[in-house]
Amino acid sequence: MTQATATPAKGYAAHNATTPLAPWNFERRAPRPDDVAIDILYCGVCHSDLHFSHNDWGNGVYPVVPGHEIVGRVTAVGSEVTQYREGDLVGVGCMVDSCRHCQACEDGLEQYCLEGFTMTYGSPDEHGHGGGLTQGGYSDSIVVSERFVVRMPDGIDLKSAAPILCAGITTYSPLKHYGVKAGHKVGVIGMGGLGHMGVKLAKALGAEVTIFTRSEAKVAEAKKQGADHVVISTDAQQMEAVAGQFDFMLDTVPVQHDINPYLNALKYDGTHILVGLLEPLEPAVEGFNLVFKRRVLAGSLIGGMPETQEVLDFCAEHGITCDVEMIDIQNINEAWERMQKGDVKYRFVIDMASLKN
Known part of the structure; x- marks a missing residue:
């Protein structure tokens, strides 16, 4: 130049x-x-x-x-x-x-x-x-x-x-930051651009991955993306069956939604990570859901430049x-x-x- x-x-x-x-x-x-x-x-x-x-x-x-x-x-x-x-x-x-x-x-x-x-x-x-x-x-x-x-x-x-x-770095960065690895159970909430990348990346990191979706029609698609399990989040019985099971929730939903049922699905010391929602939480988070299980409610924004290079290299290596x-x-x-x-x-x-x- x-x-x-x-x-x-x-x-x-x-x-x-x-x-x-x-x-x-x-x-x-x-x-x-x-x-x-x-x-x-x-x-x-x-x-x-x-x-x-x-x-x-x-x-x-x-x-x-x-x-x-x-x-x-x-x-x-x-x-x-x-x-x-x-x-x-x-x-x-x-x-x-x-x-x-x-x-x-x-x-x-x-x-x-x-x-x-x-x-x-x-x-x-x-x-x-x-x-x-x-x-x-x-x-x-x-x-x-x-x-x-x-x-x-x-x-x-x-x-x-x-x-x-x-979409890739937005889901990769929190999974890496919170140390997701083999043996962890990760729930991915939402099945769009972020969600489907979250499934692939969490699987490549060795986690057991469950997709939470409101739509029965997305079950087959979620399995095709590599999810080990699918939970219909509007089904109270299915949500009750997974209470206290997850280490992490990767929440990709960009509109207001009730996160209390998902907090309930976390183990003690579990972490719920918001990557899609920028608005106030509505309905409100029940303090009980955090305090009584030492759960963490966290947020994450894209990733820095070194980590953006890292996720590209990771995807190339794993064919993602x-x-x-x-x-x-x-x-x-x-x-x-x-x-x-x-x-x-x-x-x-x-x-x-x-x-x-």
Whole structure:
């Protein structure tokens, strides 16, 4: 990168909270010495893309190009870049910067940066031109600091690896942090993009895995994903039968739900980990369910950069892939409608070659 000039890019953007995504031409920042320029090949479609663009969380900004499950090929590197070179296959996940100097960042836990991490889209780009916003992966290219780029391992399927950068790391990080291993019993609550990855990863770590689902129709699918057992959470008898059995609950449900029955399914010293819900717990947690069994209610957010590389390597080693349905960028609005209805198993991935049409 000899000349630091902004580069033209094209993608699909939300221009407000209510209209469909539409094509948009914009600029990527002038690359810095530590930057990697990437030609985007694939981008996963996450529920967060929809929520942010629809301003469901009240923090929407426009225009915004969503997408934080990015797989691409390096086209150029800055003079200070040491880990990557032109032609390398790489990934970019949910964050593209942080303060880099607080305790969390020094510990490789950039997602807990004390000054707040920079999201891949919709965040003020501290190093951008003209103080603009970061723009995500529903586009043809991206420029990212080397620290926030990961390497795609040899042999990994690039298309199905894209969601590992969000759904994969979101479920892998708490399983690793809490030490899930052979002999542990893990319950996975919910059978969507996060849940099906949670099953595969917990199984690969050696755990005995049970899926908790509200739907009788998902029993066969849960078994196909590798679950040892399936519990219909709306069946009081089935829930009573598993009381006090589990070491961990990985709770991937993104909407309010009663966690008390799941706490009751934990052993003493069991841990219930929230990775999907950002709203207040409703109904309230009964203190009895925690105090009388020394149970822990915990939360976990994506993963730091070292751990994001680790989960990619782990998935490549164990042959773990995300179940994906490929789409063209021109069909993104229809895909979002289907995603809202739960009509996808389990992640849409955009083939960015379609953007050239």
